[in-house]
Amino acid sequence: MIKYIPNQANLMVMKKTILIIAFICSLWSCSDDDNEAYIPGPMALEVEQPSNFPEIKYALEANTPTDAGFELGKKLFYEGNLSSSGIISCGFCHEQASAFTHHGHTISHGENGLEGFRNTQPIQNLAFFDEFTWDGAAIHLDLQPIIPITAEVEMNETIPSVLEKLENLPEYPQLFEKAFGTTEINSERMLKALSQFMVMMVSANSKYDKVMRQEEGEPFTSLEQTGLTLFKSKCASCHATDLFSDQSYRNNGIPYNPKHIEEKGRQRVSGYESDFYKFRVPSLRNIEMTFPYMHDGRFGTLEAVLNFYSDGMVENGGEVDEQLKKADGSLGIHLNTNEKEAIIAFLKTLTDNEFLNDKRFAEF
Amino acid sequence: MLAISILSCSSDDNEEVITGSGSITVEFDNAYLDSDLLLNTSSYNASGTEKIKISKVKYIVSNIKLEDEDGHVYVVPKNESYFIVDESNEDSQMIELSDVPAANYTKITYGLGVDQAKYLEGADGQGDFLTKAQEAGMMWSWQAGYKFFVFEGLYTSDDTTTETAFAYHMGSHGTALDNYKEISMTLANTARVRTDMTPIVHIVADLSNTLMGDTEFKLDDAPQIHVDAVKSPQIATNVSGMFMVHHVHN
Amino acid sequence: MIKGLQNFKVIWMSLTLMLLPFVNEAKTCCSNDNHSHSLFEPTCDLCGCSTSAGSFGFGSLKNSNFVGLRYIYQNYESKDGIFENSPISKESFNTYQIWGRVPITESFYVSSIIPYQDLYRTFQDRVEHINGLGDMNVIGWYQFTFYKKQKDAEVVFSVDREPSGHRIQIGIGAKFPTGAFEEELTDRVNPGFQLGTGSLDGVFSLNHGYSGSKIGVNTTATYYLKTANKNDYRFGNQFSLASNVYYSFPKTTHIIMPFVGVSGDFYNSIEQFGEILPETSGESFSGAIGSEVVFNRFTIGANYTFPIQQSLFGDNVEAINKLSVYLNLTL
Numbered sequence: 001m002i003k004y005i006p007n008q009a010n011l012m013v014m015k016k017t018i019l020i021i022a023f024i025c026s027l028w029s030c031s032d033d034d035n036e037a038y039i040p041g042p043m044a045l046e047v048e049q050p051s052n053f054p055e056i057k058y059a060l061e062a063n064t065p066t067d068a069g070f071e072l073g074k075k076l077f078y079e080g081n082l083s084s085s086g087i088i089s090c091g092f093c094h095e096q097a098s099a100f101t102h103h104g105h106t107i108s109h110g111e112n113g114l115e116g117f118r119n120t121q122p123i124q125n126l127a128f129f130d131e132f133t134w135d136g137a138a139i140h141l142d143l144q145p146i147i148p149i150t151a152e153v154e155m156n157e158t159i160p161s162v163l164e165k166l167e168n169l170p171e172y173p174q175l176f177e178k179a180f181g182t183t184e185i186n187s188e189r190m191l192k193a194l195s196q197f198m199v200m201m202v203s204a205n206s207k208y209d210k211v212m213r214q215e216e217g218e219p220f221t222s223l224e225q226t227g228l229t230l231f232k233s234k235c236a237s238c239h240a241t242d243l244f245s246d247q248s249y250r251n252n253g254i255p256y257n258p259k260h261i262e263e264k265g266r267q268r269v270s271g272y273e274s275d276f277y278k279f280r281v282p283s284l285r286n287i288e289m290t291f292p293y294m295h296d297g298r299f300g301t302l303e304a305v306l307n308f309y310s311d312g313m314v315e316n317g318g319e320v321d322e323q324l325k326k327a328d329g330s331l332g333i334h335l336n337t338n339e340k341e342a343i344i345a346f347l348k349t350l351t352d353n354e355f356l357n358d359k360r361f362a363e364f
Numbered sequence: 365m366l367a368i369s370i371l372s373c374s375s376d377d378n379e380e381v382i383t384g385s386g387s388i389t390v391e392f393d394n395a396y397l398d399s400d401l402l403l404n405t406s407s408y409n410a411s412g413t414e415k416i417k418i419s420k421v422k423y424i425v426s427n428i429k430l431e432d433e434d435g436h437v438y439v440v441p442k443n444e445s446y447f448i449v450d451e452s453n454e455d456s457q458m459i460e461l462s463d464v465p466a467a468n469y470t471k472i473t474y475g476l477g478v479d480q481a482k483y484l485e486g487a488d489g490q491g492d493f494l495t496k497a498q499e500a501g502m503m504w505s506w507q508a509g510y511k512f513f514v515f516e517g518l519y520t521s522d523d524t525t526t527e528t529a530f531a532y533h534m535g536s537h538g539t540a541l542d543n544y545k546e547i548s549m550t551l552a553n554t555a556r557v558r559t560d561m562t563p564i565v566h567i568v569a570d571l572s573n574t575l576m577g578d579t580e581f582k583l584d585d586a587p588q589i590h591v592d593a594v595k596s597p598q599i600a601t602n603v604s605g606m607f608m609v610h611h612v613h614n
Numbered sequence: 615m616i617k618g619l620q621n622f623k624v625i626w627m628s629l630t631l632m633l634l635p636f637v638n639e640a641k642t643c644c645s646n647d648n649h650s651h652s653l654f655e656p657t658c659d660l661c662g663c664s665t666s667a668g669s670f671g672f673g674s675l676k677n678s679n680f681v682g683l684r685y686i687y688q689n690y691e692s693k694d695g696i697f698e699n700s701p702i703s704k705e706s707f708n709t710y711q712i713w714g715r716v717p718i719t720e721s722f723y724v725s726s727i728i729p730y731q732d733l734y735r736t737f738q739d740r741v742e743h744i745n746g747l748g749d750m751n752v753i754g755w756y757q758f759t760f761y762k763k764q765k766d767a768e769v770v771f772s773v774d775r776e777p778s779g780h781r782i783q784i785g786i787g788a789k790f791p792t793g794a795f796e797e798e799l800t801d802r803v804n805p806g807f808q809l810g811t812g813s814l815d816g817v818f819s820l821n822h823g824y825s826g827s828k829i830g831v832n833t834t835a836t837y838y839l840k841t842a843n844k845n846d847y848r849f850g851n852q853f854s855l856a857s858n859v860y861y862s863f864p865k866t867t868h869i870i871m872p873f874v875g876v877s878g879d880f881y882n883s884i885e886q887f888g889e890i891l892p893e894t895s896g897e898s899f900s901g902a903i904g905s906e907v908v909f910n911r912f913t914i915g916a917n918y919t920f921p922i923q924q925s926l927f928g929d930n931v932e933a934i935n936k937l938s939v940y941l942n943l944t945l
Binding site for chain 2: 059062063131135136137138139140141142143144145146147150151152158159160163186187188189190191192195266268269270271272273275
């Protein structure tokens with residue numbers, strides 16, 4: 001057995017090497033000590049792109065959702081201080097259970113009990129759209145909140161005043177820092193946070209979706225299947241794609257509402273008389289929960305809507321869409337009672353309970 | 365001999381090497397025809413028999429670009445390039461641009477209003493401008509968009525003998541109407557930016573062009589124009605033609 | 615050459631020919647710019663800094679040799695802004711000069727003017743005041759005296775030739791930048807509100823004088839060749855033409871010589887960094903009336919100048935009037 005017994009010289013070398021290595025190690029740990037505590041940055045969130053949906057339109061590169069940004073956006077969404085009284089938040093009219101519409105309200109009431117002239121629209125799948133509101137007044141999701149925040153009949157505030165309020169609420173500066181790396185609160189960051197919250201709201205897990213994507217779940221009943229076929233032939237020319245809107249502006253022959261003379265439809269934005277009473281084709285997802293229907297919420301049930309389409313269309317001062325004219329030139333869509341029943345059954349398959357109960361978007 | 369020596373004394377050698385950066389001021393001076401615009405008190409002649417008193421003039425100037433004598437173009441960084449010129453606020457009429465590369469500039473280009481590209485950037489890059497525009501009343505609430513041009517006051521005419529309010533608000537509307545206009549003007553003498561020289565480009569905006577430009581407007585026809593598919597673009601054209609560089613002071 | 619010049623007709627022709635290029639200059643220098651607006655801050659050195667302008671003359675009527683003191687008062691109104699309704703500022707300039715003309719040889723003289731400026735400008739809300747040494751000039755003159763032509767048949771009792779009364783003087787000189795030029799002052803209306811131009815300029819003058827027993831005529835044409843100053847600011851070249859007619863009333867102890875005159879000044883555009891600044895040219899025509907009184911070796915003179923027609927710098931500067939008085943000691 002040969003033992004390796006280091007001689008004196010070897011020992012010296014060994015000692016030196018060990019010392020040097022130890023020295024270097026200590027330096028390493030010394031420099032470690034000088035480091036600040038590691039602050040984790042916000043984590044990026046992925047916006048769902050369902051396989052049966054068209055491409056996302058929102059420019060995610062300019063405003064990538066992160067967990068911190070999303071949380072800030074949610075807090076702002078439910079923040080009553082964005083209104084002049086401190087009570088009305090976005091969530092006041094956009095209630096999750098009704099797919100972020102104002103449950104049962106035709107026209108929403110805002111500050112000081114004032115009313116506008118439009119029905120609250122759902123907030124869902126907005127990442128797939130590039131124009132917003134019934135008449136396309138906002139052409140970027142980030143800018144849309146300016147409308148309700150500054151409208152006298154809605155939240156009745158101004159952007160500078162809202163920013164000032166946020167600066168003085170203790171929670172916000174840190175939340176802004178977490179999301180954007182600075183406690184400086186400005187309109188850009190506030191709006192981006194709200195957008196980050198909103199783009200994550202993807203509703204694509206209804207019964208319809210699962211059937212379409214051939215995922216696990218219940219198949220269509222025969223009534224629902226019939227409804228789908230009818231829908232495709234009579235409704236899908238405007239309510240197209242799996243977003244159920246072709247995102248165009250159309251006049252559907254809805255009778256003129258004399259209670260709201262300020263309502264001009266798309267004409268308000270474009271200025272063209274030919275756009276009078278044209279409205280953006282709404283998505284029909286979660287339609288079961290978003291009653292009442294139409295731009296002024298005049299129809300309380302889906303039956304009423306289909307009755308309107310079969311027998312209720314009139315000239316309303318604008319140019320009724322050609323697609324809604326029958327072969328003989330009269331207005332309307334041929335629908336008998338059975339067909340209406342089937343279509344309504346089909347429309348109910350667009351309800352996405354996962355979305356409506358998604359804790360991520362809930363206020364509490 | 366004396367004359368010749370004097371002449372030779374005055375010859376300049378143009379071999380200056382231009383480096384560094386400096387500042388330049390662009391001044392927007394609002395006028396009505398040949399007169400300095402005075403809010404509220406002065407009465408001006410408009411179309412036909414109409415006489416107007418102006419109470420508000422505000423417009424958005426953006427995307428300023430400067431071209432030098434060699435053809436190089438300096439573009440003011442987009443996020444710092446939106447300004448509101450307000451007749452009631454003297455400071456707003458002098459736009460100071462800093463960190464401008466030293467050069468001899470011969471041409472200035474800028475936009476009146478907010479370009480579509482800016483809208484489509486969403487909140488990204490709106491920076492403080494959104495807030496400033498809100499405070500200045502240059503935002504439409506019902507449409508998340510900016511008012512590019514605000515022109516308000518009172519008028520009378522042979523048909524309208526009591527003073528009646530008028531207001532022209534012009535901007536872009538969604539994707540339907542893009543009223544952003546670009547204006548380009550050559551400078552009569554160069555604006556020389558150096559590390560120690562800050563020239564002033566003095567621009568005069570003749571507000572009479574709003575009503576009496578390429579298209580003539582009679583306030584009796586429509587004293588309020590806010591959204592109009594036909595008239596808003598005409599107002600945009602009139603207003604974009606109201607500018608001229610009065611002089612450059614080095 | 616001199617004999618040839620004695621022929622009077624030749625003299626007048628050559629004088630006209632020599633002046634012709636200047637006249638051309640005068641016509642082309644002030645052709646209007648294509649600018650439709652005539653609103654701009656004017657700049658010239660007529661008003662303040664260069665009160666040794668040709669229209670004031672370089673000497674007394676008879677152009678004798680002298681040294682003296684002269685006081686000039688000028689009055690202008692300028693727009694304080696670029697608009698029609700911009701407020702007016704009133705300028706009053708006081709210039710105190712030591713001036714003189716001394717002979718070097720029989721035909722060669724040197725004249726000089728050394729001014730001191732005291733300038734006031736009144737705005738609606740404040741008064742600006744600058745004073746100090748102005749720009750002095752030194753001009754060398756060569757004089758041609760003309761003599762009567764001797765008729766062949768005439769018997770001459772003297773050897774000396776008799777002067778015909780005509781005299782031509784050619785002057786070449788310079789205006790020196792002894793007065794301060796402040797670049798900030800060019801930012802205002804009428805940047806002529808300066809003590810000096812800051813530049814060394816060339817002065818070229820041609821003077822013709824005729825003095826008869828009673829009547830005399832004195833005509834001066836001057837061209838100023840301006841150079842750029844340290845701020846690369848170059849006032850436009852200037853051409854001035856002045857003519858006075860005087861009549862002598864000899865009395866026992868003194869001679870009274872009232873005179874009337876006309877003058878014109880033409881200014882080229884100002885340049886900075888070699889570029890013409892728009893609407894900085896101008897022209898004015900004035901009339902003058904005054905009198906000189908000669909007694910012992912003294913000459914006292916007074917001259918009142920008033921504008922007849924003017925277009926100075928887009929009509930933003932208006933000359934109101936000028937008054938000068940002087941006291942000379944004849945050498």
